[in-house]
Amino acid sequence: MIISINIPKFYICIFHSYPDEEAGQVPLACVVRRPQSTLDEALVFDFISKQVAPYKKVRRVVFISSIPKSPAGKILRKELRRILLPESKL
DSSP, X not given: OOEEEOOTTEEEEEEEEEEETTTEEEEEEEEEEOTTXXXXXXXXXXXXXXXXXXXXXXXXXXXXXXXXXXXXXXXXXXXXXXXXXXXXXX
């Protein structure tokens, strides 16, 4: 599942699943920061935990420079997965 939101301190935040030994998959936030932002993992965890149900709380945060998008503006999920899981074979 990918959800894209715009928040004042984030430029864009994408939620994706990430493999986990115990749970199978856990929520992961891919965040693109706004320029000169002092955003850190703790602020992301805090903000998102207030917005979602407990089982949907983000367990991991990754800051990336940009979200891969097609010329039409759609998020390229396979490219995003390659960024997050470079060792994975798609």
